[in-house]
Amino acid sequence: MTKSTLTPLGTTLLTRRTLLTAAAAGAVGVSLAACAPGGTSGTGTKTLKLWSDHSTEELAGIKQVVADFEKAQGGSIKVEILNIADGGQYYTKLKTAAVGNNLPDVFYVRTFDTAPFATKTWTRPIDDLIQRDSTEVVPDDFWAAQTAQFTYEDKVYALPYDFSNIGVYINKSMFEAEGIPLPDASWTWDDYYATAAKFVKKEGGKQTRWGTTLLTADWYMLGVFASNGGKVFSDDLTQCVINSSENVATLQAMLDAMEAGAAPLPNATPAGVDPFSGELAAMYIMGSFATTGVRASVDGKFDWDVAPLPNGSTGTRGVSCAGGGWSIAGSAGDVDASWELVKALASPAAQEILIVEPTRSVPGRQSSAEQWAEQAAASNEPPASIQIFVDQMKTDAIDVHYPTFWQDFQTIWGNQIGTLGAGGEPAAILANVQDETNKLIARS
Amino acid sequence: MFDTSRPTRRQTGSSLRRKEARAGLIWVQWWFVGFLLFTLIPICAAIYLSFTSWQGIGAPQWIGIDNYVEILSGDPVFWKSLRVTALYTALALPSGLVLGFGLAMLMNQKLRGVTVFRTIYYLPSILSGVPVLILWMFVFNRDFGILNWMLDLVGIPAVPWLNSEFWVVPAITVTTLWGVGGSVIIYLAGLQGVPTELYEVATLDGAGWWRTLFTVTLPMMSPVVFFQLVLALIGSLQVFAQAYILTGGGPNYASYFMSLYIYNEAFIGLRLGYASALAVILFILILLVTAVVFGTSRFWVYYGDSVEGDES
Numbered sequence: 001m002t003k004s005t006l007t008p009l010g011t012t013l014l015t016r017r018t019l020l021t022a023a024a025a026g027a028v029g030v031s032l033a034a035c036a037p038g039g040t041s042g043t044g045t046k047t048l049k050l051w052s053d054h055s056t057e058e059l060a061g062i063k064q065v066v067a068d069f070e071k072a073q074g075g076s077i078k079v080e081i082l083n084i085a086d087g088g089q090y091y092t093k094l095k096t097a098a099v100g101n102n103l104p105d106v107f108y109v110r111t112f113d114t115a116p117f118a119t120k121t122w123t124r125p126i127d128d129l130i131q132r133d134s135t136e137v138v139p140d141d142f143w144a145a146q147t148a149q150f151t152y153e154d155k156v157y158a159l160p161y162d163f164s165n166i167g168v169y170i171n172k173s174m175f176e177a178e179g180i181p182l183p184d185a186s187w188t189w190d191d192y193y194a195t196a197a198k199f200v201k202k203e204g205g206k207q208t209r210w211g212t213t214l215l216t217a218d219w220y221m222l223g224v225f226a227s228n229g230g231k232v233f234s235d236d237l238t239q240c241v242i243n244s245s246e247n248v249a250t251l252q253a254m255l256d257a258m259e260a261g262a263a264p265l266p267n268a269t270p271a272g273v274d275p276f277s278g279e280l281a282a283m284y285i286m287g288s289f290a291t292t293g294v295r296a297s298v299d300g301k302f303d304w305d306v307a308p309l310p311n312g313s314t315g316t317r318g319v320s321c322a323g324g325g326w327s328i329a330g331s332a333g334d335v336d337a338s339w340e341l342v343k344a345l346a347s348p349a350a351q352e353i354l355i356v357e358p359t360r361s362v363p364g365r366q367s368s369a370e371q372w373a374e375q376a377a378a379s380n381e382p383p384a385s386i387q388i389f390v391d392q393m394k395t396d397a398i399d400v401h402y403p404t405f406w407q408d409f410q411t412i413w414g415n416q417i418g419t420l421g422a423g424g425e426p427a428a429i430l431a432n433v434q435d436e437t438n439k440l441i442a443r444s
Numbered sequence: 445m446f447d448t449s450r451p452t453r454r455q456t457g458s459s460l461r462r463k464e465a466r467a468g469l470i471w472v473q474w475w476f477v478g479f480l481l482f483t484l485i486p487i488c489a490a491i492y493l494s495f496t497s498w499q500g501i502g503a504p505q506w507i508g509i510d511n512y513v514e515i516l517s518g519d520p521v522f523w524k525s526l527r528v529t530a531l532y533t534a535l536a537l538p539s540g541l542v543l544g545f546g547l548a549m550l551m552n553q554k555l556r557g558v559t560v561f562r563t564i565y566y567l568p569s570i571l572s573g574v575p576v577l578i579l580w581m582f583v584f585n586r587d588f589g590i591l592n593w594m595l596d597l598v599g600i601p602a603v604p605w606l607n608s609e610f611w612v613v614p615a616i617t618v619t620t621l622w623g624v625g626g627s628v629i630i631y632l633a634g635l636q637g638v639p640t641e642l643y644e645v646a647t648l649d650g651a652g653w654w655r656t657l658f659t660v661t662l663p664m665m666s667p668v669v670f671f672q673l674v675l676a677l678i679g680s681l682q683v684f685a686q687a688y689i690l691t692g693g694g695p696n697y698a699s700y701f702m703s704l705y706i707y708n709e710a711f712i713g714l715r716l717g718y719a720s721a722l723a724v725i726l727f728i729l730i731l732l733v734t735a736v737v738f739g740t741s742r743f744w745v746y747y748g749d750s751v752e753g754d755e756s
Contacts, residue, residue, distance in 0.1 A: 092711050099500040099716070120501045120714075206587060266607040266695075270588035271581045408713050411692075418694035422607035432696070436521070443514065444499070444715065 045078050046337050049104035052083045053090035057292070059083045061354040062345075069344040077337050091407075098122045103329035105338040106345075109158050111149035111322045112219065115237075115404045118152040121330040125155035129339045137343060141365045145397050146323050158325035159346035160364025162289065162355055165321045165392050166220050166309060168192070168212075169276055169284040169294060169383070173302035174199065178282075183307045189228070189253060192283075192310040196262035199282040211262040212283035213275050214254055216417045218410050219400070220285075223320030225250055226398045227312025237403040240437035243430040246313075251426035258421040265421040277301070285309075288389040289361040295381060306383040308392055317396035323364060362389050405441050412436045487727070494721035500714045511721035522722065524697045525705040528613060532701065533680040535617040540676055541669065544624045548631030549661075562632070569626035577689040580619045581606070584690075606691055609698035616686045616699060627672050634668035635661070663746045670745045674737060681730050702726050 052062055059081075066079045082104070084090040090108075097103050103122060117123045130137050139147065142160050150158045168183070175182055180198055183191065196211025222232050230246035233239065257263045269275045276284035277297035286294070291306075298304055309317050326345045328338045344350060351368035355361055359376045363369045369390050376386045403409070416429045416436075494511055496504035515522050551562050568576070583589050584605035592602040605615040638661060646656045662669070684703035687693050693700035693708070706726065710719035 095500070095711055095714060099714070120499075265586065265604070267585060267604060268587045269585075271585045411708055411712050414692055415694040415697055415700070418607065418692070419609070419696045422604050422695055423609065424696065440713065443718070444713070 045076060046334055047078045047080060048106060048334070048337055048341055050079050050081050050341065051090075051094065051104045051107040052081065053085065053087055053108050054083055055085055057358065058354065058360075059085075061358070064353055065345060065350045066341075068349070069341060072344070073340070077340070079341060101331060103331055105332040105334065106326055106328055106341050108161070108324055109327045110324050111146065112402045112406050112410075114150050114157050115152045115402060116406060117327070118155070118157050119404055123157045123327040124330045124332065124335065125157055126159070126328060126339070126342070127156050129335075130156060130159075133339075133343065137346075138365075141348075141367050143321075143323075143364065143366060143393060145321055145393070145399070146325075146364060148399070149322070149401060150325055158327040159342050161324040161326060161346065162361040162364050163321055163323035163393065164287045164289045164361050165319045165389055165397065166215065166223070166285060166287050167306040167388055167392065168309060169286055169290075170305050170307050171276065171279065171282045171284075171302055172305055174279065174282040176303075182305075183310075185308050187307075187310045189224075189310045189312060193253060193257045193260075193262055196257060196283060197260055200261045202261075207261055207264075207268075208280070210264050210269070210275070210281045212257075213269075213281050213285065214257065214263045215285040216254075216420070218413045219320055219322045219402075220287075221320075221413075222400055223309070223318040223398050224312070225318075226320070227309075227314060227316055227318025229312070229314050233403055237401060239441065240409065240434045242437075243427075243434040247430055248426045249313075251420060251429065255420055255426060266418060276304075287361075288386075291383060291386060292358055292360040298382075304382050305385050306388055307385070308388050309396070317392065318398050319392045319396040320400050321393060321397050322400070322402075325364065359386065362393060405437065405444060408440045408444075409433075409437050412440070490720040490723050492720075493717050494724045496717040496720075497715075498717040498720075500716055504717065507717070511718050512725070514718070515721055515725065521697060521700065521705060525700045525702045528698065528700055529681060529683070529702045531613050532617060532683055533677070535614060536620050536680050536683075537673075537676050539617065540621055540624055540627065541672060543621055544627035544672065545631050545665075545669065547624065547628045548635055551628060551632055552635045562628075565628055566625040568623045569629075573685050574689055576622075577619060577686060580622075581690060584615055607695055609696055612691055612695065612699045616683075616690065619686055619690070620683070627676070630672060631665070631668060634665050638664040666745045667747060670737075670741050674734060677733060677737060678730055681726065681733070 050066065052059065054062060062083070063081065066081060070077060070079060084093055094103070094107065098120065109117060109123065113123075118125070130139050137159070143163050146160050146163045147156065150156055150160065170182060172182065178198060180195065183195065187195075192212070199209055199211040200207065201209035225232055225242075225247050228246050228250045230242075230244050230250060232242045232247075234241050254263070258265050264275070264281070269280055270278075273280065274297055275281040276286075277294060277299075279302065284294075294304070309319055311317050326342045328335060328342060332338045346364065348365060348368055351363045351365050352371065355363045356368055356372045356375050359372060359379060359381070363372050373387050373390060412433055416424070416433050418424075419429060420426070493504060495506060495508060497507045497510070498504035547565055551558060551565065583591050586592060586602055586604050586607070589605075591605065595601070595603065603611055605611050642660045642664065643656065646660050651659065682703050683701050684707065687699040687701050687704045688707070691699045693704050702722070703726070706719050706722045709715050709722060713719075
């Protein structure tokens with residue numbers, strides 16, 4: 001066998017290697033080019049990136065607002081929208097982008113995010129811009145409570161989109177069928193649980209109807225605890241103080257309702273079935289943002305409305321509020337163009353498209369809220385008493401500020417409150433939440 | 445002029461080996477680029493960050509071994525997540541191996557229509573994880589789930605599968621076992637490679653089913669079992685999606701696996717230095733356990749009569 005017969009494979013491989021090396025270099029080049037940030041194109045058009053966290057229906061409205069904005073700018077600004085409908089995924093994307101110094105110019109934030117994002121300089125304070133364009137922005141038109149929630153160390157970090165609070169959704173048909181009077185604004189948490197107990201229905205040893213669903217969402221519970229005289233955070237927002245006798249009593253009442261069957265135990269209602277629209281529960285504690293969703297899912301099957309939250313032992317309702325808004329990234333390249341977009345997204349015209357017309361949530365502008373109430377009344381669509389969300393905002397909203405460690409608190413709260421009704425004792429749950437949160441604060 | 449001298453067997457083999465190695469390196473270069481960019485560099489970065497207090501902004505602050513000291517001495521959630529991960533591994537690993545091997549034995553029978561069953565058992569493996577887990581939430585529902593309905597038929601009271609600190613890990617294990625079809629295919633390929641003459645000899649020698657299993661099938665299948673054991677062990681220690689989707693780590697951290705803890709520290713709390721230290725500890729743990737398994741393999745894994753270094 002000659003040497004030459006041993007080498008054809010090697011000869012071919014050298015050629016292939018050259019080819020592969022060139023291909024690798026090309027691919028790396030293309031990849032790097034794809035990573036290049038946007039900015040101003042050769043035609044002079046600026047490109048802004050906008051990230052949002054909304055449903056498909058809301059996204060259609062946002063696209064319309066953005067299209068109107070681009071038109072108004074005479075084609076000098078183009079906006080690229082990225083919408084991530086899942087809240088958890090949205091925040092993961094946002095945080096990884098922030099750590100990679102690759103945040104979009106403008107992005108959707110919630111009032112929970114103000115302090116955590118501001119301390120990391122992910123968002124830019126916009127006081128100077130608001131002051132410069134105050135005639136156009138009309139800052140007094142926003143809810144004072146929401147502006148306060150978007151404020152960190154005396155600086156404002158976002159313009160509002162919507163401002164939500166919580167009410168009790170009522171299946172009126174079920175109340176009428178059982179001959180139970182509808183609640184009025186004076187009802188208390190005791191009345192609420194007693195009313196819920198009247199709807200309990202069991203068939204063949206299995207419970208098939210409950211009086212109400214319970215909501216244990218962290219920000220909502222701040223208000224419920226407050227209505228019974230309890231606090232969750234210290235006044236300076238540096239410590240968790242949730243483990244108090246008042247708060248234990250609040251959780252105990254919820255647990256009693258579960259054990260009596262007035263409210264379902266965790267994971268007791270059928271998975272994938274909304275208990276309210278599925279007529280498994282007569283009442284449903286939910287946010288103002290859910291009105292359009294409930295309207296669609298009930299779809300005329302029964303009459304329903306909303307009622308104000310019950311009063312607590314302090315004699316107050318204690319409604320916690322939270323909302324969304326639009327921030328400019330601390331790293332935004334073109335602040336002026338980004339600010340123009342933020343103004344457009346928070347303008348009365350945008351509020352009309354995004355919130356008034358679909359009568360969802362509560363608009364971030366008080367003037368739009370009036371329009372919103374008129375629109376709701378004229379539409380003859382449930383809930384007839386939608387105005388209660390605005391009234392609660394005006395009269396019952398507690399002064400809530402979300403601390404820098406809010407997301408850690410959410411994780412801990414979610415992990416512990418899941419045991420309520422599954423063997424967890426209220427006192428132990430609250431002690432654990434407080435202990436773990438304060439340990440995390442110390443570590444951070 | 446031709447070189448007519450005959451190359452020695454050693455020279456020819458050496459040259460071929462070099463060429464093969466070169467060819468192999470060229471073929472793996474794309475993989476190597478990916479490994480470098482997405483595995484090796486991130487691992488090195490994580491090791492460095494584990495000695496810092498980096499929270500995603502500014503330059504990482506070097507704090508030495510403080511993160512490790514905090515994790516090992518002052519973090520009860522770490523020990524809880526480690527216990528939960530170990531419990532899951534102890535449940536999922538042996539049951540997955542036995543179930544996979546047992547099903548493969550059944551699927552290896554020469555029966556009419558057995559391919560239909562093979563397809564049925566393999567199907568769960570090709571379904572995407574998240575939608576499947578959503579379906580499992582229906583199954584585990586306390587009052588309306590099919591599992592509790594079946595228990596009710598035999599008089600067993602409803603179990604709060606995903607809300608009980610005791611039952612949540614066994615429930616998650618069941619969701620994992622549902623996808624055992626993937627390993628069944630590999631076992632099946634191994635079983636079909638066992639020489640039939642070995643079974644014929646065993647039969648002639650009067651060996652029964654169990655005797656044949658332990659003296660022929662298992663020894664011949666031991667490399668496949670070893671492969672599956674290593675993969676399943678690493679997978680079990682890295683379990684994440686089930687808890688992320690089904691329970692969020694609850695109730696009361698009863699399903700707070702190490703990977704979920706790392707994820708939450710990194711992407712919720714943005715304590716990237718601390719999360720990196722947790723990741724390094726998990727990495728070392730996996731490395732040690734895998735090394736132990738490899739170390740024991742020479743006692744129970746049978747590679748036939750091949751001689752190392754045989755070039756023929």
